[in-house]
Amino acid sequence: MIKIKIKVNKIDKARLFKGKSDTYLDAVLIERPDDYGNDGFIAQDVTKEEREAGEKGEIIGSFKVLGGKKPAPQQRKAPPARRPDPDLDVPEDGNSIPF
Numbered sequence: 001m002i003k004i005k006i007k008v009n010k011i012d013k014a015r016l017f018k019g020k021s022d023t024y025l026d027a028v029l030i031e032r033p034d035d036y037g038n039d040g041f042i043a044q045d046v047t048k049e050e051r052e053a054g055e056k057g058e059i060i061g062s063f064k065v066l067g068g069k070k071p072a073p074q075q076r077k078a079p080p081a082r083r084p085d086p087d088l089d090v091p092e093d094g095n096s097i098p099f
Helices: 048-052
Strands: 002-006 027-031 040-044 059-065
Touching: none
Parallel strands: none
Antiparallel strands: 002 059, 027 040, 040 059
16 A cells, blocks of 8 residues: 655646546656655656656655555566587687587
8 A cells, every 4th residue: 555645735736737528647656765764755747848857746745655565676686697508618729610
């Protein structure tokens, strides 16, 4: 379960949009622990063009993962080491042609 806390006075009302039956706000969760025990913050989403121009959405709150295990940060695994192929080994006499 993820508990969120939003500062509604920080919401840019121009970013609200009307859906079929309600008004919505797009937001993103950024995983970055802080000094207050939160696991990250909530920011208003920006358009692709704004993101490419380096613009960031207003921070409007924070979140905390409750109960259970917290997801581990994604880490890239090193590729497995290749084992030498005995059929391709160079003979001890230095001759690289195996016949």
